[in-house]
Amino acid sequence: MKENLIKYILGIADNSLILGQRLSELCGHGPSLExxxxxxxxxxxxxxxxxxxxxxxxKLKGENTTEDDLAFLRKERQYLNALLVEQPNGDFAxxxxxxxxxxxxxxxxxxxxxxxxxxxxxxxxxxxxxxVKYHFRFSSEWVKRLGDGTEESHEKMQVAINxxxxxxxxxxxxxxxxxxxxREGIGVDLESLRADYQEQISEIVEEATLQIPETKYWQxxxxxxxxxxxxxxxxxxxxxxxxxxPNMQW
Amino acid sequence: MxxxxxxxxxxxxxxASVSDPEIPVLSIMDMGVVREAKLENGIAKxxxxxxxxxxxxxxxxxxxxxxxxxxxxxxSKIELVLxxxxxxxxxxxxxxKDLEAYGIAAPLDADSDKAALLGNxxxxxxxxxxxxxxxxxxxxxxxxxxxxFQCEDCLEPFDYFxxxx
Ligand SMILES: [Zn+2]
Numbered sequence: 045m046k047e048n049l050i051k052y053i054l055g056i057a058d059n060s061l062i063l064g065q066r067l068s069e070l071c072g073h074g075p076s077l078e079x080x081x082x083x084x085x086x087x088x089x090x091x092x093x094x095x096x097x098x099x100x101x102x103k104l105k106g107e108n109t110t111e112d113d114l115a116f117l118r119k120e121r122q123y124l125n126a127l128l129v130e131q132p133n134g135d136f137a138x139x140x141x142x143x144x145x146x147x148x149x150x151x152x153x154x155x156x157x158x159x160x161x162x163x164x165x166x167x168x169x170x171x172x173x174x175x176v177k178y179h180f181r182f183s184s185e186w187v188k189r190l191g192d193g194t195e196e197s198h199e200k201m202q203v204a205i206n207x208x209x210x211x212x213x214x215x216x217x218x219x220x221x222x223x224x225x226x227r228e229g230i231g232v233d234l235e236s237l238r239a240d241y242q243e244q245i246s247e248i249v250e251e252a253t254l255q256i257p258e259t260k261y262w263q264x265x266x267x268x269x270x271x272x273x274x275x276x277x278x279x280x281x282x283x284x285x286x287x288x289x290p291n292m293q294w
Numbered sequence: 295m296x297x298x299x300x301x302x303x304x305x306x307x308x309x310a311s312v313s314d315p316e317i318p319v320l321s322i323m324d325m326g327v328v329r330e331a332k333l334e335n336g337i338a339k340x341x342x343x344x345x346x347x348x349x350x351x352x353x354x355x356x357x358x359x360x361x362x363x364x365x366x367x368x369x370s371k372i373e374l375v376l377x378x379x380x381x382x383x384x385x386x387x388x389x390x391k392d393l394e395a396y397g398i399a400a401p402l403d404a405d406s407d408k409a410a411l412l413g414n415x416x417x418x419x420x421x422x423x424x425x426x427x428x429x430x431x432x433x434x435x436x437x438x439x440x441x442x443f444q445c446e447d448c449l450e451p452f453d454y455f456x457x458x459x
Contacts, residue, residue: 078432078442085434092348096376167377171347174379174458175438181411182433 045228050101051124051221052231053165054114055267056157057097058125061115062275063146064090065282066133075136082182083139089175096168116286120279121269124219128211130266130274134204137190137197141204144183148245149215151176152237161229184248191252198253205249206257213262216241305331305338305363312362315354316437319396322355326384329375338363338370343380345458346438382458397421398440399454407457411441420445421452430454 067087074080098111128146133139154176157169190197216234218226225231249256265271285292301309301323309331310323322328322342330341340359344352356372363370382401385393390400399418401407409415411433418428425447432442440453 078434081432081436082434085438088348088350089346089438090348092344092346096347163377167379171344171376171379174381175346178433178456185412185433 045224046104048221048224049162049228049230050104051219052225053097053101053104055124055219055221056153056165057094057101057114058123059129059146059150060090060097061094062123062125062278063129063143064088064094065278066129066131067139067143069133069281070139079136083143086143086179086182089172089179093168093172093175096171100164100168112286116283120271120275123266123271123275123279124269125266126211126214127263127266127272128208128215130272130278131208131211132274134207135200137200137204138207140183140186140190141201141208143179144187144248145208145212145245146215147176147180147183148241149212149237151180152240152244153232153234156232156237160232165230187248187254188252191249191254201252202254205254209257210259210261210263212241213259214264214267217264217267219267299329301328301331302333302338304333305340305368308362308366308368309340309359312355312358315351315358317393317396317398319392320389321392322359324386324389324392326386326389327355327380333368336369338368339373340370341373341375343375343378345380348438380458382455385455393455394421397452399443399452401455401457404457404459410454411456418443418454420448420450422450423448 064087067083067090070080071084071087072080074083094115095111098114102109102111102114128142131138131142151173154169154173158166158173160166187201191201192198216238218234222231222234226233246256306323309328310321312322314320314322314325325345327342327345328340329343330339332339342352342355342359352374359372360370385401393400399421402410402417406415406417410418411430413430416426416428419426420428422445425445427446428443429446430441431444431451435442435453439455439458441456442451443454444451
């Protein structure tokens with residue numbers, strides 16, 4: 045039970061950690077000052093949420109584990125985030141579409157997690173929902189504005205959706221830890237979110253005059269620790285200081 | 295969500311002297327982040343809650359509370375609590391006035407807030423001239439809790455403290 049709970053928490057946390065890390069790469073490099081600030085604010089929210097999850101997981105783990113150990117000292121295959129969030133920022137269309145596809149899922153997920161039997165996870169979810177609502181509003185607005193924008197912006201957005209849609213199915217596939225936690229009344233039944241996700245995303249995509257591509261093959265693996273080639277680069281960047289100067293502190 | 299907050303009388307004034315490092319005019323008591331303050335065997339036990347999960351001010355606030363209490367002879371223990379989650383409803387009337395005087399528009403109710411942030415309605419008042427003829431420049435401002443607005447009458451750019459419920 046405890047092992048599965050820790051794994052479950054890490055899975056949730058890693059999605060926020062890796063997406064937060066990705067967005068932080070844009071700090072000072074956003075396409076305009078306002079979007080730069082927005083994306084880094086979203087990054088900060090996600091990293092803040094990650095800290096709450098890691099602090100909880102570290103406490104459950106005991107043996108003097110700290111949140112930093114969990115963030116910086118695991119090996120690639122021990123990270124349990126979905127493949128979607130590790131995909132590169134690409135152009136602004138890719139950054140926004142990745143955000144949009146994740147935010148839609150994240151909000152539905154947290155709304156369920158808020159009612160779960162684990163009071164600490166429920167509290168983190170309740171806190172996070174308020175922030176993620178703003179994220180989803182932000183990314184949805186940009187999807188509409190760029191999709192229903194110029195010919196060029198429309199085309200770039202469609203390319204981004206075509207590229208990233210194949211990563212969405214994995215969000216709803218239950219790992220063993222997730223299934224076990226669902227049985228304990230803690231884990232969210234991911235399959236049950238699928239229909240709502242499809243509906244909400246389609247509605248906005250349609251309003252943006254874009255299309256969800258037909259897909260026969262889906263990418264998966266991140267939630268089992270089998271990542272895309274992108275992950276190594278993220279970790280190299282993220283873990284550098286702790287690897288070069290073990291136990292260093294700010 | 296309404297939550298009753300117990301604050302020991304002897305600690306109240308000390309806590310009120312601590313301010314948000316990012317909005318120095320706003321006392322943490324008026325911001326509503328102190329959720330409990332009691333004395334146990336001479337030690338001040340303080341519970342604070344973050345405004346936003348990633349709010350970098352929380353660590354500083356914790357340290358500032360500790361040193362303010364120390365100056366008045368109290369040892370303290372600070373605990374960060376997440377539930378119930380902070381909402382802008384917990385900002386006091388005085389806190390709202392202090393925000394406005396500092397040049398930050400105070401949060402509106404949830405419906406007006408949404409309308410303002412989606413650009414559907416001009417309801418956020420300029421902190422410089424009071425005009426409602428204002429437009430949103432960016433949904434995210436200098437910190438996660440604020441959005442950036444500009445007045446179309448006096449052209450003043452200003453922050454709006456977003457409603458969080
Ligand atoms: Zn004005």
